[in-house]
Amino acid sequence: MAELIVVRHGQASFGADNYDSLSQVGHEQARLAGDALRDMGWVPDRVITGTLTRQKETLESMGFRAGTPEEHPGFNEYDFHDLLHVRYAGDVPVAVKGERKTHFRTLRETIFEWQDGGIVGARETWAEFETRTGDALRFATKTDARRVLVVSSGGVIGQLVARALNAPVRMMMEVNLQVKNASFTRFVFKGDRFMLSEFNATPHLEFAGRADILTYS
Structure with a gap:
């Protein structure tokens, strides 16, 4: 089975005129996330983001910009x-x-x-959001790559989790509100099979002295 890790972008600039950029904390969260993946020996052979600035900045701070990252607008937040x-x-x-x-x-x-x-x-209607996130998932998983890294946003992650679990529609938002910045949500896939393996993991933010950089927005 191949693996897809979806990372939520680092903390954005809540309340600022330009929300779509990382805060200083967001850049640090992303750096720690990239270090954690490398420490685990998990280096992607395919990298994708949405088109949002906060997603691209997260990938850059993670240190996985070698080559040309791909983009798919289906990974953008609602x-x-x-x-x-x-x-x-x-x-x-x-x-x-x-x-x-x-x-x-x-x-x-x-x-x-x-x-x-x-x-x-x-x-955008809800039906259109469902369709484009489904298109983005197919884009990411119809591949020969064994390790796919996606940087996306909380609502998309909530929708992917709900889809993998065949959960009721409302579950998307309940999951969305739990997703931490720079967290890892891991799926495994093969052909049309797509299963949740790990949700909302932040081992890189749970060491002593890092409680102040664990955020949800």
């Missing part, structure tokens, strides 16, 4: 800014934008509504 904008008709409450607990509670509710066919007028 556009949560757009979903919230549509839900609130362009007037997103200040608390939703700036308070973490309020933001993620509201986001969870918004994704559930989106999955149910709501949030009409958003740039």
Whole structure:
């Protein structure tokens, strides 16, 4: 069986004008993630990211940019800014934008509504998100490579886990909210078989003195 490790990008710039870039902590998380894979002797023979800056910066800080990394937009996160904008008709409450607990509670509710066919007028429907993440998975696994590294985002990882487990639709978001920055989620695959092997592992962030760099956004 071949292996696919999906790494969530490092901490992005929550609350900043440009969310789509890594914070200083995010770069350090990514560096430690890359070191951990090399220490385990796990060096990819195929590397893929989405097209988002925070995903590309994570890969660069991991130190796996030898050659030309591939890109697939199906590994991009859903556009949560757009979903919230549509839900609130362009007037997103200040608390939703700036308070973490309020933001993620509201986001969870918004994704559930989106999955149910709501949030009409958003740039992407839930069905389109399902389709493109499925396309991205096929792109990554229809390969002769034995070790595939993907840098993606929490919502995509949640969807891939739910798909591998044949879980109810709601499970995507419940998993999404648990995914730590720079964590490893490992799948094994062969042909059409695609199975979850390890979820949300952060051995590189769990040493004494590193508690302050374990983050979820």
